[in-house]
Amino acid sequence: MKLDFHPESHMMTHGYKPELSEGAIKPPVFQTSTFVFKTAEEGKAFFEAAYGLRNPEPNEELGLIYSRINNPNLQILEERLCLFEGVEECAFFVSGMSAISTVMLEFLKPGDLLLYSLPLYGGTDHFINHFLSSIGVKSLGFRPDQTKEEIIKMVDESGMAHNLSLIYVETPANPTNSLIDIRMCSEIADHFKDQNRSVYLAVDNTYMGPLWSKPHQCGADIVIYSATKYIGGHSDLLAGAILGSSDIMLRIKTLRTFLGNRASPHTSWLLMRSLETLKLRMEQQARNAKKVAEYLRGHPKISKLYYLGFLTDSSKDYEIYQKQYSSPGAMLAFEIEGNEPEAFRFLNNLKLIKLAVSLGSTESLVQHPASMTHIAMCPDLKKSIGITDSLVRLSIGVEHFEDLIKDIGAALDAV
Numbered sequence: 528m529k530l531d532f533h534p535e536s537h538m539m540t541h542g543y544k545p546e547l548s549e550g551a552i553k554p555p556v557f558q559t560s561t562f563v564f565k566t567a568e569e570g571k572a573f574f575e576a577a578y579g580l581r582n583p584e585p586n587e588e589l590g591l592i593y594s595r596i597n598n599p600n601l602q603i604l605e606e607r608l609c610l611f612e613g614v615e616e617c618a619f620f621v622s623g624m625s626a627i628s629t630v631m632l633e634f635l636k637p638g639d640l641l642l643y644s645l646p647l648y649g650g651t652d653h654f655i656n657h658f659l660s661s662i663g664v665k666s667l668g669f670r671p672d673q674t675k676e677e678i679i680k681m682v683d684e685s686g687m688a689h690n691l692s693l694i695y696v697e698t699p700a701n702p703t704n705s706l707i708d709i710r711m712c713s714e715i716a717d718h719f720k721d722q723n724r725s726v727y728l729a730v731d732n733t734y735m736g737p738l739w740s741k742p743h744q745c746g747a748d749i750v751i752y753s754a755t756k757y758i759g760g761h762s763d764l765l766a767g768a769i770l771g772s773s774d775i776m777l778r779i780k781t782l783r784t785f786l787g788n789r790a791s792p793h794t795s796w797l798l799m800r801s802l803e804t805l806k807l808r809m810e811q812q813a814r815n816a817k818k819v820a821e822y823l824r825g826h827p828k829i830s831k832l833y834y835l836g837f838l839t840d841s842s843k844d845y846e847i848y849q850k851q852y853s854s855p856g857a858m859l860a861f862e863i864e865g866n867e868p869e870a871f872r873f874l875n876n877l878k879l880i881k882l883a884v885s886l887g888s889t890e891s892l893v894q895h896p897a898s899m900t901h902i903a904m905c906p907d908l909k910k911s912i913g914i915t916d917s918l919v920r921l922s923i924g925v926e927h928f929e930d931l932i933k934d935i936g937a938a939l940d941a942v
């Protein structure tokens with residue numbers, strides 16, 4: 528199909544053939560483990576294609592064999608997310624962590640070096656520093672305030688520069704929205720690659736994608752999502768996604784087949800529903816976040832506010848923001864005058880906004896990073912990136928913004 532419509536216009540129908548499902552307007556849930564071959568010859572041909580033992584015919588689609596390899600719900604979903612991201616291939620997983628660990632296992636071998644941005648999502652950090660380290664993968668973290676030259680120097684001085692295989696970046700970083708320059712990271716990858724060694728750049732785009740940021744256009748090879756967050760958007764499922772070029776995705780999908788960690792038919796079906804309203808939801812969430820941020824900015828009990836819409840023209844983050852993002856998004860963090868008791872009083876007095884981790888859902892969620900999502904982080908790092916005891920993180924939903932402000936205002940009054 529020639530794609531001259533906007534991605535959101537394709538989300539209801541793309542990749543689905545009603546004539547194969549009794550004319551049903553929506554895809555049924557293909558809740559099946561295996562698929563019947565018409566003939567033994569067909570089964571053989573499907574396997575040959577799946578195992579790369581022959582070149583596929585022009586326009587040949589991979590035949591359905593077994594749901595760990597492929598399933599119609601999964602396939603339609605993957606084709607649709609590709610349209611939003613503007614890349615060749617996509618793979619969905621049972622969770623964001625499953626997507627992240629699959630990338631790291633595919634692109635890092637014992638003895639390799641991983642370079643990553645700080646801070647990372649807690650689960651990702653744990654996988655690097657507890658699992659990968661135990662199988663001999665070395666790693667180095669860099670902070671958002673380090674320059675390209677400083678990072679290259681740090682890698683050189685580690686003595687492991689010739690083992691660098693993967694650069695892994697999370698931006699905007701959780702919870703304070705600090706930004707990492709993806710183009711700079713791609714230049715660092717280019718600096719260290721040679722004829723014998725590829726250095727890939729992976730970006731966790733959970734916070735801003737796929738609507739407001741397209742890391743591929745800034746030089747990323749691999750884009751990763753926790754689809755549990757904005758893509759799923761209803762706090763009712765766990766999933767992850769990876770997007771990239773066909774050659775990279777062939778490696779990732781092959782490992783997925785053998786790890787057996789692809790998203791289920793039912794989860795894929797739910798995610799197709801989610802994609803239909805992704806743009807609507809995220810735009811409403813961003814509008815609400817702007818109103819809430821404007822309210823918080825003038826509030827006497829707020830001592831610090833992290834919101835990408837308030838970056839100043841002269842800052843380094845503003846420069847990166849201009850290159851990488853088309854909206855400030857719907858994630859806020861702020862410090863309340865005081866300490867943990869004041870932050871907790873605020874959290875305990877919210878009525879509409881729920882106290883829970885996770886983000887990107889239709890309902891607004893609030894949490895306390897220092898004692899919750901970032902509790903295991905080393906205290907020095909916590910301090911250096913602004914995770915104080917009075918910091919709270921807010922994920923804005925689709926409620927009426929006046930009600931969100933009313934709820935926040937009443938809880939601040941109780942502090």
Ligand SMILES: *Cc1c(COP(=O)(O)O)cnc(C)c1O
Nearest residue numbers: 622623624625648733753755766
């Ligand atoms: C939630 C999250 C993850 C992990 O995803 P799960 O779906 O919970 O496994 C990874 N990265 C970021 C930025 C996240 O917010």
